[in-house]
Amino acid sequence: MVIEGIKRIDDLCALAETELGGGAARTQLAEIRRGIMGPIRVAVAGREKAGKSTLVNALLGQKVAQTATGTCTRLVTVYHFGFPERIEAHFTNGEVRQFPWIPDQWPNDKDLSTESGRECLLHIYLSNSRLRNASIVDTPGLESLQYDYSSRTSSLMASAAGSDVYGEIDALVYLFQQPRSDDMSRLEAFVRRSTGHGLTALNAVGVLSRIDSLAAAGDDPWPAATRIAEKYTRAYRPILGSVFPIIGLLAETSTTGALTEADGRALRSLAAQSDRVKQLATISVQRFIDSDICLTPDVRSGLLSKLGLYGIRAAMEILGDGNVELSGLVPHLLRQSRVDDLDAHIRTHFQGQAEVFKVASACRVLRRLAFTYRPSTDPKFMSVFQDEVRAIEISREMHRLAEIQALGALPEADQIDPAMREEAVALFLLKGWNQGDAQDSAAAVDASTPDEDNLRARLQSWQRLENDPASDYTTRTICRVVRLSYMQILGDMSAQT
Numbered sequence: 381m382v383i384e385g386i387k388r389i390d391d392l393c394a395l396a397e398t399e400l401g402g403g404a405a406r407t408q409l410a411e412i413r414r415g416i417m418g419p420i421r422v423a424v425a426g427r428e429k430a431g432k433s434t435l436v437n438a439l440l441g442q443k444v445a446q447t448a449t450g451t452c453t454r455l456v457t458v459y460h461f462g463f464p465e466r467i468e469a470h471f472t473n474g475e476v477r478q479f480p481w482i483p484d485q486w487p488n489d490k491d492l493s494t495e496s497g498r499e500c501l502l503h504i505y506l507s508n509s510r511l512r513n514a515s516i517v518d519t520p521g522l523e524s525l526q527y528d529y530s531s532r533t534s535s536l537m538a539s540a541a542g543s544d545v546y547g548e549i550d551a552l553v554y555l556f557q558q559p560r561s562d563d564m565s566r567l568e569a570f571v572r573r574s575t576g577h578g579l580t581a582l583n584a585v586g587v588l589s590r591i592d593s594l595a596a597a598g599d600d601p602w603p604a605a606t607r608i609a610e611k612y613t614r615a616y617r618p619i620l621g622s623v624f625p626i627i628g629l630l631a632e633t634s635t636t637g638a639l640t641e642a643d644g645r646a647l648r649s650l651a652a653q654s655d656r657v658k659q660l661a662t663i664s665v666q667r668f669i670d671s672d673i674c675l676t677p678d679v680r681s682g683l684l685s686k687l688g689l690y691g692i693r694a695a696m697e698i699l700g701d702g703n704v705e706l707s708g709l710v711p712h713l714l715r716q717s718r719v720d721d722l723d724a725h726i727r728t729h730f731q732g733q734a735e736v737f738k739v740a741s742a743c744r745v746l747r748r749l750a751f752t753y754r755p756s757t758d759p760k761f762m763s764v765f766q767d768e769v770r771a772i773e774i775s776r777e778m779h780r781l782a783e784i785q786a787l788g789a790l791p792e793a794d795q796i797d798p799a800m801r802e803e804a805v806a807l808f809l810l811k812g813w814n815q816g817d818a819q820d821s822a823a824a825v826d827a828s829t830p831d832e833d834n835l836r837a838r839l840q841s842w843q844r845l846e847n848d849p850a851s852d853y854t855t856r857t858i859c860r861v862v863r864l865s866y867m868q869i870l871g872d873m874s875a876q877t
């Protein structure tokens with residue numbers, strides 16, 4: 381289903397392309413059109429070395445993003461479905477350079493710089509069917525530039541193709557590497573910068589990454605990981621839909637088919653050693669590297685880079701009984717990575733609402749373009765442009781987004797009494813506005829008397845609470861959304877009679 385807002389945005393961009401001239405504005409309009417017609421764009425962000433690129437590879441089932449122990453991802457990189465497979469570097473001045481996609485061969489620094497030192501955004505097109513329903517955006521670590529946190533974030537985002545890259549994403553996966561005392565303040569700072577990007581618990585989730593390093597070798601990291609993830613899910617609820625604990629490395633190795641037959645043989649010969657030898661050799665990474673256990677140093681370090689110590693132990697345990705083949709080992713490791721829960725969340729909660737999120741992010745970029753003064757642009761056009769952006773923003777489809785967000789905020793709105801909260805849930809969840817059936821909508825709220833007077837009375841009580849100076853921000857926001865929902869129903873009812 382293509383919602384009407386998408387077509388309106390595409391038409392508006394086509395019109396603006398001729399009116400706003402070339403350069404950065406044109407690049408942004410092209411970016412909006414590409415984004416609005418394509419699948420949802422999910423960004424993976426977080427601290428340096430949190431395992432972002434590893435997770436990107438795991439989600440794609442293909443080792444495309446570079447991963448390393450030193451700082452690695454330096455440019456925002458968007459992976460799209462497309463053919464021929466290629467890399468496009470989009471520069472801030474509108475210039476686009478193309479390179480063939482050859483695995484493990486990236487354009488060098490010279491290819492990706494200009495005389496004025498402009499940065500670029502990389503678009504990589506791959507014939508990977510996992511990209512059909514969601515494009516994935518890999519980002520540099522939040523501390524990879526040497527500014528203070530907030531300005532660094534904004535300059536990082538603003539540097540991407542002359543636009544704010546977070547205006548061009550529709551959903552976010554935020555990685556926490558290890559629980560740290562400043563996680564909350566960092567995420568809050570990130571979200572403060574991103575509120576203009578419309579990230580809410582609906583289209584943002586957290587990931588507690590690299591779970592295998594949470595416990596000492598030989599101990600099970602999952603009880604602690606589950607406890608921390610639950611604690612973070614509660615603490616971050618208004619911002620993140622949920623926090624998933626995962627072992628990204630195991631996920632990447634399993635989904636990308638990185639384990640070779642030779643790895644399988646090496647793991648099997650490890651598994652055949654006595655328990656004591658195995659235990660001693662895998663006490664620590666260093667011990668495993670230094671040990672003289674049956675494998676060459678190269679094979680040992682290869683296994684470590686694909687599985688980590690936890691993964692090697694897990695594989696030995698699975699292979700221990702001698703009946704499991706390599707093909708049987710991989711699904712076990714994938715399950716142990718627990719990436720499937722995150723994958724399912726992205727598919728149901730992000731892709732399921734993709735159209736609404738895409739219109740919302742396109743509107744945010746269009747709003748900036750529409751309200752930027754340009755002496756050479758026809759003022760009459762600018763006023764039409766601004767009116768149309770506002771009209772799309774307050775259209776039914778965008779109100780749906782506000783309703784979904786308000787629904788997410790209701791549990792925290794303790795200034796709203798339980799009966800009114802229940803009324804709002806019924807209104808948001810059951811309201812049949814999408815089909816424009818006002819009677820059904822009204823009946824969802826009040827099955828006994830779905831008449832106009834009754835709805836008006838309800839609308840007024842929400843309005844009173846909205847205008848009450850004692851109401852906090854969340855309460856006022858929810859009241860406003862409910863009031864507008866009632867106004868829509870009333871408008872539909874009068875249109876139908």
Ligand SMILES: Nc1nc2c(ncn2[C@@H]2O[C@H](COP(=O)(O)OP(=O)(O)OP(=O)(O)O)[C@@H](O)[C@H]2O)c(=O)[nH]1
Nearest residue numbers: 429430431432433434447448452453521628629688
């Ligand atoms: N043991 C273990 N290592 C991991 C895991 N996830 C990633 N790594 C390793 O950690 C290192 C950094 O991973 P990346 O995916 O490059 O991290 P990043 O967040 O993209 O790093 P930057 O792009 O430099 O910010 C790599 O050597 C990965 O193999 C994990 O779950 N467990």
Ligand SMILES: [Mg+2]
Nearest residue numbers: 432433452453
């Ligand atoms: Mg990276």
